[in-house]
Amino acid sequence: MFLETQQKIRARFVEAVQEAFGLEVNEPVLGFPPSVELGEISVAASFELAKRLRQPPRKIAEQLASRFLPLEGVERVNVAGGGYLNFHLDRALLASALFRLRAEKAPAVPPGNEKILVEHTSINPNKAAHIGHLRNAVLGDTLVRLLRFRGHRVEIQNYIDNTGVQVADVVVGFLHLEKKTLADVQKLLQDPSVRFDYYCWDLYARVFQHYEEDKASLAWRAEALKTIEEGHGVPAQMAELISTAIVRKHLETMLRVGVRYDLLVEESEILRLDFWKYAFELLKKRGAVRLEHSGKNQGCWVMRVDSPEGETGGENGEDVKIIVRSNGTVTYVGKDIAYHLWKFAALGKDFGYAPFYRYTDGHEVWRTTAARSPKSPPFGGATVAYGVIDTRQSYLQNIVAAALRALGLDQQAANLHHFAYEVVGLTPACAEEMGVELAAEDRERPYIEVSGRKGLGVKADDLIDRLEEKALQEVRARELTQDPADQLAYARMIATGALRYFLLKFSRRIIIAFDFKEALAFEGETGPYLQYSVVRARNIFRKYREQHADFSEERLQTSVTPEQLRRFFTDAQDGTAFWELALLAAQAETVAEQAISAEEPSVLAKYAFRLAQAFNNFYHRYHILNESDAERQQFLLYLVYLAAESLSQTLEVLGIEVPERM
RNA sequence: GGGGGUGUAGCUCAGUAGGAUAGAGCAUCGGAUUUCUAAUCCGAGGGUCGGGGGUUCGAGUCCCUCCACCCCUGCCA
Numbered sequence: 001m002f003l004e005t006q007q008k009i010r011a012r013f014v015e016a017v018q019e020a021f022g023l024e025v026n027e028p029v030l031g032f033p034p035s036v037e038l039g040e041i042s043v044a045a046s047f048e049l050a051k052r053l054r055q056p057p058r059k060i061a062e063q064l065a066s067r068f069l070p071l072e073g074v075e076r077v078n079v080a081g082g083g084y085l086n087f088h089l090d091r092a093l094l095a096s097a098l099f100r101l102r103a104e105k106a107p108a109v110p111p112g113n114e115k116i117l118v119e120h121t122s123i124n125p126n127k128a129a130h131i132g133h134l135r136n137a138v139l140g141d142t143l144v145r146l147l148r149f150r151g152h153r154v155e156i157q158n159y160i161d162n163t164g165v166q167v168a169d170v171v172v173g174f175l176h177l178e179k180k181t182l183a184d185v186q187k188l189l190q191d192p193s194v195r196f197d198y199y200c201w202d203l204y205a206r207v208f209q210h211y212e213e214d215k216a217s218l219a220w221r222a223e224a225l226k227t228i229e230e231g232h233g234v235p236a237q238m239a240e241l242i243s244t245a246i247v248r249k250h251l252e253t254m255l256r257v258g259v260r261y262d263l264l265v266e267e268s269e270i271l272r273l274d275f276w277k278y279a280f281e282l283l284k285k286r287g288a289v290r291l292e293h294s295g296k297n298q299g300c301w302v303m304r305v306d307s308p309e310g311e312t313g314g315e316n317g318e319d320v321k322i323i324v325r326s327n328g329t330v331t332y333v334g335k336d337i338a339y340h341l342w343k344f345a346a347l348g349k350d351f352g353y354a355p356f357y358r359y360t361d362g363h364e365v366w367r368t369t370a371a372r373s374p375k376s377p378p379f380g381g382a383t384v385a386y387g388v389i390d391t392r393q394s395y396l397q398n399i400v401a402a403a404l405r406a407l408g409l410d411q412q413a414a415n416l417h418h419f420a421y422e423v424v425g426l427t428p429a430c431a432e433e434m435g436v437e438l439a440a441e442d443r444e445r446p447y448i449e450v451s452g453r454k455g456l457g458v459k460a461d462d463l464i465d466r467l468e469e470k471a472l473q474e475v476r477a478r479e480l481t482q483d484p485a486d487q488l489a490y491a492r493m494i495a496t497g498a499l500r501y502f503l504l505k506f507s508r509r510i511i512i513a514f515d516f517k518e519a520l521a522f523e524g525e526t527g528p529y530l531q532y533s534v535v536r537a538r539n540i541f542r543k544y545r546e547q548h549a550d551f552s553e554e555r556l557q558t559s560v561t562p563e564q565l566r567r568f569f570t571d572a573q574d575g576t577a578f579w580e581l582a583l584l585a586a587q588a589e590t591v592a593e594q595a596i597s598a599e600e601p602s603v604l605a606k607y608a609f610r611l612a613q614a615f616n617n618f619y620h621r622y623h624i625l626n627e628s629d630a631e632r633q634q635f636l637l638y639l640v641y642l643a644a645e646s647l648s649q650t651l652e653v654l655g656i657e658v659p660e661r662m
Numbered sequence: 663g664g665g666g667g668u669g670u671a672g673c674u675c676a677g678u679a680g681g682a683u684a685g686a687g688c689a690u691c692g693g694a695u696u697u698c699u700a701a702u703c704c705g706a707g708g709g710u711c712g713g714g715g716g717u718u719c720g721a722g723u724c725c726c727u728c729c730a731c732c733c734c735u736g737c738c739a
Contacts, residue, residue, distance in 0.1 A: 034682055044681050047719065057719080081682055082719080124739075165738055300737060319664085325737040332739050394666070395734055422667080422733090446731080474701070494701090505687095506675070509667065511732075518674075518688085522701050525675090525687040532701050540698045594678060606676065609686080620703045623695085640698095662701065 001097050002586040003593065005073040006030055009041060009087060016067040021053055021060075036580055039078070039086030046083040057083025073097075091579055092565035095642065098586045099557050102645040116152050117343055117382035118144050120419075121254065121261070122159040122389070124166040125243035127204050128197035129253050130457040131514055132390070132424040132450060138503045138655070139421055140388035141259040142601040145653045149592055155379065159339065160266045160367075162243035163231075164332065166204070166452075168224040171238050173203040176220050177210060182238055189245055197249040198459065200242065205455030222327075229271060229329055240268070251357050251365065253460050257496050258655045261365050263379050269351055269368040270335050278349055279338035280324070288406035289323055299326030303406075305399060321399050333396050337403045344404075344412040345381040353379065384415045386599075391420040391509070419599055421508035425449050426458070427515045434458070447513035458514060467495035470520055471528075480661040490659040497527030497656040504605040504654060525609055527656055533612035533619075534651065535662045537644030540624055544637065553641050560638045568635045574622075578639055581618050584611050585646035592653065601654070608650045615643045 010027040017025045028045040046057040046064070053060060061079040068077045068087070075090045120140020123133045140156075147154045161167070174180040180188075189196055211218055227235045247264065254260070270276060280301075283289045289301045301324035323334045341347040351368040353376035358364050366376060389397060397418040404413040425447030428438055436456055442448060450457035472491035481487060502519050506512055522528040545551050569579045587607070595603040624640065627633035648658055 029679065029681095031681065032678090038682085042681085047681075050719080084682070161739075297737075305735095319735080322737050327737080329737085331737070336739095391667075392733060393739070396739075398665095420667095478699075478701085480699090510675080511668085513674085515674090521688080523688090524701095526701085528701055529687095536698070536702080543698055591678085598678085602676085603678070606678095606686090613686085616702060617704090619698075620694090623698070625698050662699090 001101055001589065002094065002583075003589040005089065005094070006041065006590060008071055009043070009068070009074070012068055012071060013043060013045070013064070013085075016064045017049070019067060020063050021049075023049070023052065025049070033080070033084070033086050036576060036583060038080055040089045040583055041087040042080075043085040043087075044083075046085065050083070059083075061085050089583075091569035091582070092562045094586060095565050095569065095582050095638075096557070096562060098582065098642055098646075099638070102642065102649065103554055103557065114153065114384065115382045116147055116154050117157060117380070117385040118147070118154055118388065119157045119159055119265075119343075119386065120144075120388035121250070121259070122161070123250055124161050124164060125246040125250065126166045126170040127201040127246065127452065128195075129250050129460040130424075130450060130452075131460060131463060132457070133250075134257065134460045134463075134499070135421065135424050135503050135512065136388055136390065137254050137259045138257060138500050139419070139508060139601060140386075141655055142500075142504060142604075142653070143386060143388065143419065143596075143599070145655060146592055146596050146601065146604065149653045150589075150596060155382065156260070156262045157379075158261045158264050160243065160247055160264050161332070162239060162247075163225075163228050163267045163271060165221065165225060167239045167243050168221055168228055168235070169207045170200050170204055170242055171224050171228065171235050172217075172220045173200075173207040174238060174242075175224070175235065176217070177203070177206060182234055182241070185238060185241055189241070197246050200246065201452075201459065202455060204452060208453040226327070226329060231268065231272060248357065253464075255359070256461075256464050256492075257499055258657070260359060260363065263353070264356060264365060264367040265339060265351075266368050267335055269370055270338055271330075272370045273349065273351060275338040275342060275347060275349060276330050276335055278347060279341055280330075280334070282341070282407055283323075283337070283403065286407055288403060292320075297322060297326075300324060303399065303403065305402065333399050336396070336400050340385070340400050340404065340412075340416065341407075341409075342380050343382055343385050344409065344415075346404075346407070346409055346412060350380070352376075384417070386417045386419050388419045388421065391422055394418060394420055417599065419508070422511045423449070424512045424514050426456075427513045430458075430513075430515050431456070433516070447511055463519065464495060464499065466516070467498055467520060468492055471495045471498070471522070474522065475662075478662070486660075490661065493657045493659045494522070494528050494531065494662070497531050497651075498522060499527070500655050501525075501527030501530065501605060504601050505609070507600060507602045528662070530608055530612045530647065530651055530656060531658045532662045533615050534644050534648045534658045535660070536619055537615065537640050537647075538658075538660075540637070540640055543625055553637075556634065556638045556641055560634050564631055564635055565638075568632065577618065577621070578635075581614050581639060582642050584614050585642045588646050588650050604650065605654060608647060608654060611643065611647050611650065615640075615647065618643070 009030065013028050014025055017023050028043045031042045031044060033039045033042045046061040049060050050057040058079060061083040065077045065079050065085060068074060073090055073093055074087050076088045078086055080086050118140055121137045123129055144154050144156055174185055188194055224235045227233045228239045289303050292298055292300050292302055297320065300322045302320040302322050305319040305321050321333065322331060324330055338347065352370060352372040353366045354369045354373055355364050356367040387397065401413045401416055404416065428443045428445060428448055431448040432438055434456065468491050471494040472487060475487050475490045480490065505525065541553060569575050591604055591607040595601055622636055624633060624636045627636060651658060
């Protein structure tokens with residue numbers, strides 16, 4: 001397979017340089033020659049070696065070229081240009097290995113023992129989810145799928161900040177603005193005409209407006225926050241009621257786009273089980289935190305934040321972060337430190353667990369509880385942890401890592417990956433469409449920031465609704481099926497495909513300026529384009545089967561011989577075009593590895609698009625069912641299988657399902 | 663002030679740990695076997711890769727510097 005061949009070439013290069021020149025070198029970077037006629041893999045390292053060896057690069061490459069063979073999968077090695085080493089692969093061998101890989105349903109890599117923990121979504125459970133949350137969830141979910149695709153054992157956690165300020169604000173809204181009792185809220189929850197998460201969305205905005213108008217009312221918040229954190233009284237009960245209901249809504253929203261979880265870690269349990277107290281003791285013992293006796297932070301426990309160069313302070317004094325407020329409550333970072341110690345099994349304590357939500361396939365989402373439960377699966381205890389958290393929180397994530405280091409957990413700190421992504425804004429036009437009044441200068445901005453406090457944003461479910469509606473129209477217009485259930489199922493897959501691809505095609509470091517027109521597009525570089533490509537390929541097989549009842553895709557593996565593969569892949573007329581498609585299809589694993597190491601799912605999304613493009617091009621150029629040469633027809637079917645199966649497996653990693661018809 | 667991010671075609675973005683001729687989608691214009699359903703394909707136009715230095719055989723990519731925009735630097739998260 002392609003990835004393995006690459007690894008072999010790298011390793012062999014190091015040996016070859018050692019043999020030829022007695023020189024120790026690192027594994028070389030592999031590139032791609034400008035066209036497959038020049039080879040499939042290239043190494044440009046001879047240029048660098050030229051200095052050390054005082055020889056022209058071309059001469060170095062020539063001395064190395066002969067030392068690679070025999071190498072499984074490589075047919076020949078030659079020198080091109082000023083000193084490139086170009087590797088020509090054994091096309092028939094690679095293609096048949098790829099066919100076997102795609103045809104076997106078992107994962108390519110057996111699951112390892114090490115557990116990787118991915119935390120994503122982590123929405124404040126006080127109102128409906130918006131597009132920014134969708135970006136987080138889809139990025140996180142795709143990271144999970146990527147890791148699993150490459151054989152890693154992954155646990156998905158969703159952190160629920162159910163004792164934080166944002167929940168407190170909604171409690172304030174119910175208690176003080178709406179004068180509602182616990183029973184009133186309960187009734188509201190049971191009212192089928194009320195979308196509770198939408199209701200809270202509006203209420204939260206109203207609370208903020210009230211804070212603006214009446215600063216004194218901020219005291220409500222402080223009071224509510226304290227009682228919620230202490231876990232007693234009506235505010236605490238109401239917070240529990242609200243957050244649990246909203247979390248359930250969030251799970252349902254995310255399920256619509258194929259995102260699922262294993263465990264909900266609730267902040268209230270971190271407090272209730274004294275995880276924080278325990279972590280606090282550890283930090284104090286190590287001198288990582290100290291109590292301020294004077295100055296602006298008097299009465300607070302703070303942690304010193306070292307600047308990267310080790311220069312602390314300067315004239316303005318050192319940078320510190322408050323961990324415990326002067327009123328004794330813990331900031332979010334403090335709780336996050338405790339949470340992360342538990343993630344790495346470095347706290348010496350564990351939660352209890354209880355089932356919370358069951359998916360239709362039986363998979364259970366668990367939540368943390370204070371009571372121990374013997375029947376739960378083991379959670380936490382990871383060696384590597386990813387946190388999918390927006391980039392604005394980098395400062396706080398650095399503090400968590402710094403705390404780990406302060407406790408001597410350097411290895412864990414190094415294995416803690418802040419998967420930082422940028423937020424989703426609205427284009428000015430979109431913001432105005434949503435009813436926001438913009439100043440002239442705001443219209444010139446690249447994007448308008450969404451604001452939960454102002455109630456400005458595109459709700460996730462509204463967007464998904466619109467996508468499904470549009471997709472349903474398209475499905476109906478095409479008269480693919482008369483069955484309304486099928487129509488709906490197709491529309492949902494197409495809507496999800498469009499949305500997930502839209503959120504994944506951008507690099508995580510750039511701000512997405514959201515626009516309905518772009519997000520609702522089904523043509524060009526979109527999810528539906530990818531899905532359509534696979535559908536086209538499957539249509540070929542379906543039609544072919546109508547004439548050949550005994551046909552199955554798997555049978556191609558034997559009906560096309562290695563001899564034929566060799567012949568068609570080196571055909572003077574079309575060999576290059578055939579080979580380019582197969583070669584691209586073979587790179588899914590290589591690209592997935594890249595996406596993981598760069599922590600950049602867009603790399604795989606872009607690859608899927610390139611593969612779909614290559615396939616559509618091929619589809620248009622070669623008419624398979626009309627092919628009169630039977631051997632050639634079998635070969636073409638073989639090639640369609642490689643491309644379609646590679647693409648559909650890649651789409652699975654992206655969380656994009658393919659409908660039967662489009 | 664300090665830390666981080668971004669700047670590539672009219673617009674939105676890629677550019678694979680420096681490599682062989684700067685790419686894609688959208689938009690615009692022109693075309694395609696009345697089919698394995700066109701949610702497709704082909705072609706055209708369009709670029710001082712923010713500016714200036716430097717390193718290198720080679721720089722969109724690395725270093726320095728300047729400019730513009732954004733985020734963080736809360737007893738919010």
